[in-house]
Amino acid sequence: MAVDFEPHELWSEAARRDRHAFYARVRAAGEPVPQIDPVTGKRFWVLARHADVRSGLRHPDIGHEVHRHQTGPAAARSRVPVREADRLGARQLISLDPPDHTRLRGFINTAFTPRTVARLETRIEALVDGLLADARRRGTVDGVGDLGDPVPVAIIADLIGIPPEDRERFRAWSAMMISGGTAWAAATGQFAAYLDDLAAKRRADPRDDLLSALVALQIAGDSLDRDELVAMIQLLLVAGQETTVDLIANGILALLSNPDQWQLLKDDPSLAAAAVEEIIRYDGPVEIAPPRYTFQLIEIGGGVIPPFEIVALSVLGADRDPEVFTDPDVFDIKRSDAKHHIGFGHGIHFCLGAPLARLEGRIMFEKIAQQLPDLRLLAEPDQVRGVNPRLTALPLAV
Numbered sequence: 001m002a003v004d005f006e007p008h009e010l011w012s013e014a015a016r017r018d019r020h021a022f023y024a025r026v027r028a029a030g031e032p033v034p035q036i037d038p039v040t041g042k043r044f045w046v047l048a049r050h051a052d053v054r055s056g057l058r059h060p061d062i063g064h065e066v067h068r069h070q071t072g073p074a075a076a077r078s079r080v081p082v083r084e085a086d087r088l089g090a091r092q093l094i095s096l097d098p099p100d101h102t103r104l105r106g107f108i109n110t111a112f113t114p115r116t117v118a119r120l121e122t123r124i125e126a127l128v129d130g131l132l133a134d135a136r137r138r139g140t141v142d143g144v145g146d147l148g149d150p151v152p153v154a155i156i157a158d159l160i161g162i163p164p165e166d167r168e169r170f171r172a173w174s175a176m177m178i179s180g181g182t183a184w185a186a187a188t189g190q191f192a193a194y195l196d197d198l199a200a201k202r203r204a205d206p207r208d209d210l211l212s213a214l215v216a217l218q219i220a221g222d223s224l225d226r227d228e229l230v231a232m233i234q235l236l237l238v239a240g241q242e243t244t245v246d247l248i249a250n251g252i253l254a255l256l257s258n259p260d261q262w263q264l265l266k267d268d269p270s271l272a273a274a275a276v277e278e279i280i281r282y283d284g285p286v287e288i289a290p291p292r293y294t295f296q297l298i299e300i301g302g303g304v305i306p307p308f309e310i311v312a313l314s315v316l317g318a319d320r321d322p323e324v325f326t327d328p329d330v331f332d333i334k335r336s337d338a339k340h341h342i343g344f345g346h347g348i349h350f351c352l353g354a355p356l357a358r359l360e361g362r363i364m365f366e367k368i369a370q371q372l373p374d375l376r377l378l379a380e381p382d383q384v385r386g387v388n389p390r391l392t393a394l395p396l397a398v
């Protein structure tokens with residue numbers, strides 16, 4: 001039962017060492033599990049069953065814009081960001097509920113189509129071929145820094161239409177905005193000013209890129225305003241970086257730690273697309289979906305969550321739920337139930353970049369299997385612990 005949980009257990013050494021054991025206990029609790037955030041002191045509620053996480057992700061009374069539902073001082077406190085970086089953050093698709101979310105998603109769905117993504121295929125192939133040739137020459141590589149990192153940022157820059165001469169600056173801003181550290185707000189301000197300038201150029205002289213498409217786009221007489229445009233581009237950049245790097249690094253680790261699966265992929269590299277789905281299910285980049293609030297008392301997961309409290313929906317826990325996946329702790333690239341994973345989310349915020357992440361992942365694993373057949377782990381990987389841990393180094397011999 002939920003009372004068996006310590007208030008900060010999610011951050012405990014034991015839960016961080018074995019996240020899956022922790023979420024197995026949450027699923028078994030049969031009710032939302034309260035935890036206290038050690039930094040903010042706020043209570044939030046963890047859910048980890050597949051059915052509960054899905055229902056939380058699509059619940060109309062669980063969302064982001066809590067101030068719209070509150071009254072009095074609480075509402076006033078959670079409104080009106082002062083810094084530009086916070087103001088832009090509040091205008092991001094991922095932080096909004098309908099109707100604003102629906103409107104912004106309509107714009108980006110129109111501009112960022114499956115065709116836009118398919119057009120990037122040859123560029124991704126060339127980039128990956130180059131990285132792997134380099135890896136063969138060097139003999140040893142870091143799976144994170146040398147194989148994972150370079151692809152997503154280069155492809156997103158291409159997609160947006162960042163000119164070659166600005167790529168280095170773009171890469172630096174991107175790293176600072178993702179780090180969320182002290183440089184984050186300053187980098188966001190500089191990036192916003194840079195985009196204002198580039199958007200003006202594309203308005204005057206459109207190219208075949210996403211920025212030109214977004215500045216020109218009119219839907220029923222409506223268009224994106226300046227903050228919406230900057231926030232959208234910024235979100236694409238931030239949401240698709242670490243996640244895709246993690247997909248590549250976690251995938252290499254899972255394959256090399258399961259030699260039978262690695263052999264299967266080498267024997268038949270056309271399994272790469274299936275392997276990507278299994279990697280996301282088995283060790284996906286997202287542990288807990290971005291936090292949401294209850295807008296009223298919600299009955300969910302066998303219990304109730306009071307109004308205006310934070311809900312932590314564990315995608316990782318859901319994707320190891322034995323109710324949905326046979327032998328969920330087994331990494332099996334040929335499993336038929338991998339398609340039920342919710343590693344890209346579910347409902348209205350379903351990952352906009354999923355087709356791109358899938359394409360990048362498929363090409364990467366296909367080519368690694370073909371071109372680096374002797375790949376092996378040289379040492380234990382390094383990682384940052386904490387909630388949403390990530391690999392920071394993955395030493396490999398080619």
Ligand code: HEM
Binds near residue numbers: 093343348
């Ligand atoms: C949303 C995962 C790659 C752009 C999401 C969500 C998840 C996710 C779980 C839902 C968040 C929520 O419900 O609050 C992933 C994973 C990726 C990946 C695992 C890589 C393996 C990308 C890429 C891009 C991207 C490459 C951009 C090109 C977005 C955007 C949203 C989103 C814009 C917000 C959509 C909305 O709020 O309507 N992603 N993502 N993602 N993702 Fe991804």
